[in-house]
Amino acid sequence: MSLPERLREKARKLGAKGLAATIDHTVLKPDTTPSMVEKVVREVEKYGFACAVVPPTHVDYAASISTARICTVVGFPLGYAPREAKEAELEYVLARGAVEVDIVMNVSLFKAGRLKQVEEELSSLTRMAKERGAVVKVIIETSLLSNGEILEASKMVERVGADYVKTNTGFGKRGATVRDVILIRSSVSPEMGVKAAGGIRTAVDALLMLEAGANRIGTSTGPQIVEDLERLLA
Numbered sequence: 498m499s500l501p502e503r504l505r506e507k508a509r510k511l512g513a514k515g516l517a518a519t520i521d522h523t524v525l526k527p528d529t530t531p532s533m534v535e536k537v538v539r540e541v542e543k544y545g546f547a548c549a550v551v552p553p554t555h556v557d558y559a560a561s562i563s564t565a566r567i568c569t570v571v572g573f574p575l576g577y578a579p580r581e582a583k584e585a586e587l588e589y590v591l592a593r594g595a596v597e598v599d600i601v602m603n604v605s606l607f608k609a610g611r612l613k614q615v616e617e618e619l620s621s622l623t624r625m626a627k628e629r630g631a632v633v634k635v636i637i638e639t640s641l642l643s644n645g646e647i648l649e650a651s652k653m654v655e656r657v658g659a660d661y662v663k664t665n666t667g668f669g670k671r672g673a674t675v676r677d678v679i680l681i682r683s684s685v686s687p688e689m690g691v692k693a694a695g696g697i698r699t700a701v702d703a704l705l706m707l708e709a710g711a712n713r714i715g716t717s718t719g720p721q722i723v724e725d726l727e728r729l730l731a
Contacts (some may be wrong), residue, residue: 499730504704508730513723514545516703519712521568521597521692522719523550527668534559541565546719548597553590560594568597568632571622574668576601576638580618587625599631599663599715606639607650620657627658634661634692634713639677640669647677651684661713666697672696675709682710697719700726 498622500508508516522544524537534555541563542547547564551559559567569590572583587598607615619635626633635657637650654662662674662681672695684719693706694715700722703714716722 500701500704504701504708505628505730506706507708508710508726510573511704511707511726513727513730516700516726517544517546517723519707520544520546520703520713520722521548521550521694521713521715522546522721523694523715523717525550525552525570525573525717526604526617528714531555531558535562538565538567540720544723548715550597550599550715553586554581556590556595558594566596568599569595570601570636570666572603573599573636574601575605576603576636576667577605580621583618583622584625586687587622588673591626591631591650592640595631597634598626599634599636599699600626601636601666602638602654604641607646608641609626612649612653615731616653616657619654619659623657623659632661633659634663634690635659635665636663636670636694637681639664639673639681640671640695644680647680648684655685655689661690661692663692663694663715665697667715669695673706675705678706678709678711690714698722700729 538549548568550568594614621713635654651662673693693711697716
């Protein structure tokens with residue numbers, strides 16, 4: 498596949514290492530095993546990905562075998578666990594070596610119009626994580642939101658002090674779209690991070706998301722994406 502010239506130019510500027518540095522290399526399948534976690538962690542070390550995203554139950558193992566940045570998820574993938582449960586889960590993973598957390602917003606309450614409750618929960622979780630020096634990404638699950646709700650949720654995430662608005666869990670009705678990223682980017686400040694995740698499997702997919710305004714890419718196919726870029730530029 499040939500790249501459009503604008504994407505080719507972006508690819509040249511980034512290079513394989515630059516693209517790798519935007520990728521959160523992920524393994525979050527229900528049947529994830531320690532050997533799968535180790536494989537992902539070693540690939541983070543090899544390719545220079547931003548972090549390894551692993552299930553909460555494997556955070557301590559991942560942190561014990563590598564100096565790579567370890568990220569995990571909280572309230573994943575549905576987001577409607579009680580606030581107290583999310584706080585306990587967050588405390589658990591931070592104590593075991595997670596330095597980045599992807600927290601699922603309570604979409605159920607958000608859709609019910611209980612915005613104050615949603616914001617208070619996110620504010621509490623963000624504050625807890627920040628006190629431990631962790632990077633916070635909030636998953637708003639764009640596949641379940643209208644355009645207006647995406648804008649509103651993104652602004653809320655920035656208000657509570659999180660570092661990134663993240664598009665999707667990858668377990669929803671669809672993955673991220675370029676339009677999702679454009680909407681999120683248009684509603685937050687230039688300093689706010691945007692993470693696109695869900696269905697991103699090729700270098701072209703990743704470049705399109707970055708072009709639209711994403712700073713991070715969540716994917717389980719990080720090595721293939723980097724190698725794909727190298728082939729396209731060869």
